Amino acid sequence: MARPTATPDGSEQRIPDPRRTRPAILLAFLIQGTVSGTFASRVPWLREHDHLDEGSLGLALFALALGGLAAPLLGRRAVRRLSGPRGTACLLIGFACSLALPVLAANLFLLCAGCVAYGAAGALSDVAINAQGVAAEKRRGRSMMSGFHGAWSVGALLGSGAGAIAAAEDIDARVHFAATALVVIPLAMMTIPGLLERSGEGESGKTRQISLPSRPILLIGLIGFCAMFAEGGVAGWCAVFQTTVTGAGDGAAAVTYSAFAIAMAVGRLSGDRVVRVLGRTGAVRVSGVLGTAGCLLVVTSRSSLVCGFGFCLVGLGVAVVVPLAFAAAGRAGPTPADGAAGLVTVTYVAGLAAPAAIGQIADHGSLPIAFLLTTALVAAIPLGAGLLDDPARRT
Structure with missing residues (x-):
């Protein structure tokens, strides 16, 4: 007790x-x-x-x-x-x-x-x-x-x-x-x-009621933004992609979202073990490569089965990135709550922007072209992997 x-x-x-x-x-x-x-x-x-x-x-x-x-x-x-x-x-x-x-x-x-x-x-x-x-x-x-x-x-x-x-x-x-x-x-x-008592660290000075995320948290938030954009975009559009691009039926489209969600859950439940083996930076880099490979399969293939596999790879790829971004933001903020609040602000922007941005691009082009934006953002994740490591270990 x-x-x-x-x-x-x-x-x-x-x-x-x-x-x-x-x-x-x-x-x-x-x-x-x-x-x-x-x-x-x-x-x-x-x-x-x-x-x-x-x-x-x-x-x-x-x-x-x-x-x-x-x-x-x-x-x-x-x-x-x-x-x-x-x-x-x-x-x-x-x-x-x-x-x-x-x-x-x-x-x-x-x-x-x-x-x-x-x-x-x-x-x-x-x-x-x-x-x-x-x-x-x-x-x-x-x-x-x-x-x-x-x-x-x-x-x-x-x-x-x-x-x-x-x-x-x-x-x-x-x-x-x-x-x-x-x-x-x-x-x-x-x-x-x-549950743990809230940290008093950093509370000795005045705290502004309205406060924008600090520069370190914004940099960490950019990596979280890329992962959250991919998550929100796939969640909102994978079923539509399957029915309109690959010609899959409604049942297969619904299964695609479920498979994506299960892949994310599996990736996150096993993610801590992966981090202990590869380190935070290594885990994020591998995740970014997996996610990028999945996006490329989605963009280039017209097979329902291959696209579904691609969406699962995206889920596995981005699964650990947002949790590690929250951990890094919590370490970078004056208190864990401050860091988490700053990252929530950034990730909600990504969740708000992703479905709308993909829809607008698809409306003027096509869904595969729209998913090229997601591919580019996921491909950028390995480049900023070091931002999510402990400050003493960053290079």
Whole structure:
């Protein structure tokens, strides 16, 4: 169980049992991924229930991304204060409860407002769990972030799978989301005994409420941007690519996304082991080469099977890059929460830009041409691999 220890100012700080820390953080990432997958799986219900056309739905999803982008940028002090055990649990519970806001909206304005709140809650809980992961890595002195993000991927698969079953059984999304929140609340409370107290490092000076990411975090964020752009672009367009370019059926297209998501989960769950063998820089370089090879297969092949294999290679290739970017940003920031908040801001920009950019290029050319942009960005990842290593080991 957790034990108190004296701090330099004479107060007591709770130190959790090290054996509970990793399972607690894994559970926090699993919860966050499950809530994200749950919402994504019921977007079709939202569109049908509210009679939304493509423009209205696009506006609502843009509002979601805007909330996720703005929250870490505008709420730096709140992020620091809520990155401890109880704050992290409360943010996870708030994220689950915010599922209700979009589906209970009575008009488009309220729907967009609900999506902004849901996106903000997701981003703040994302910062908190990543700050916990960075702090755990520092304490253990070994790579752990890839496994934590692997738990997020597993949670997203569980949430989307449960959502698919609920949709098939014609269960109202409002009932589905309420049940999800009721499950999340006790699970989030279970993480508190194992989570780490927020770091006080760097808090002696004044903290601005609105703060842009620092130059080192922006440089690290460029690598995370490339990986997140590929992840968002493939997730949004791989099924469409299969049906329109290779002529695959709807079933094969759906399987392609599932295979991509599973490849990412496998890559992340095994990523810490790879990092221990190759080092952070070596792992990122190998990942970039794998991802680039996958992109080239997608761009050049017109076989559904080969394209599907290419998308899986992309998933394996970018799987460890974002977790390692979060770890590097947490080490580069004055506190883990500051670093994670800065990187969340950058990666949300990538997630917002990728589907739109690919769609615009495809509209004026073709999807294979659009994926050349993804190929170029993934090919740039090995060039900046050293930025994600420990500062003392960077060359």
